[in-house]
Amino acid sequence: MSWDKDFERKNPCPCGGSTYTVESYSDDWGRNEEKWFMSCHICNQTHVLFTNDYYDSGLSVSSNFWVTQQSLQNYKTLVEDFSKIQKDTINFLKECYLDQWLQSFTHLRSKKAIWERLSSTLGLGISLPTFYKHCTNVQEYLQDLFRLQFVKKIVDILEVSNEEITLKFKEIETKEAEVRAVKAILIKNGFR
Numbered sequence: 001m002s003w004d005k006d007f008e009r010k011n012p013c014p015c016g017g018s019t020y021t022v023e024s025y026s027d028d029w030g031r032n033e034e035k036w037f038m039s040c041h042i043c044n045q046t047h048v049l050f051t052n053d054y055y056d057s058g059l060s061v062s063s064n065f066w067v068t069q070q071s072l073q074n075y076k077t078l079v080e081d082f083s084k085i086q087k088d089t090i091n092f093l094k095e096c097y098l099d100q101w102l103q104s105f106t107h108l109r110s111k112k113a114i115w116e117r118l119s120s121t122l123g124l125g126i127s128l129p130t131f132y133k134h135c136t137n138v139q140e141y142l143q144d145l146f147r148l149q150f151v152k153k154i155v156d157i158l159e160v161s162n163e164e165i166t167l168k169f170k171e172i173e174t175k176e177a178e179v180r181a182v183k184a185i186l187i188k189n190g191f192r
């Protein structure tokens, strides 16, 4: 499998004094890829490449932008904060309620019964055969469900919500919105 270079183009750089180069590649599967190189030594010191990966109508898309080093650093710091808040909250909830969560499954005698319960209460969203494949160790599987996607529902199911937990979830939501907003600005101000 090889990538063929289809074309190369030069565009003006952010400062306008020089250019950056885009090399466009494709392979036999019809996949496309671009490589961007900054030729301007001034912009090379102030700007870095930011790749925005997202899905559009089920297809994975990557678009590149030149952004200032400072703005990328600010964004990365925010993403790290967001990730830390999530981790801390999950760890806190695990410490307090993991045992209770595991206990609530001990009366179920089969993996099928566990899958049924997880499907109806958590909206697990996977088929029974897939569940069998993934769930080789029940304890570990149930423990792994303590992640952002499910943890709110787990708190509801166990009926353990309190003011502290509500505040923590609120904090995650706020930070997530902040990450989204800062990313949108990063892209809006991105140069291409």
Ligand SMILES: [Zn+2]
Binding pocket: 013, 014, 015, 016, 017, 018, 019, 040, 041, 042, 043, 044
């Ligand atoms: Zn430049």
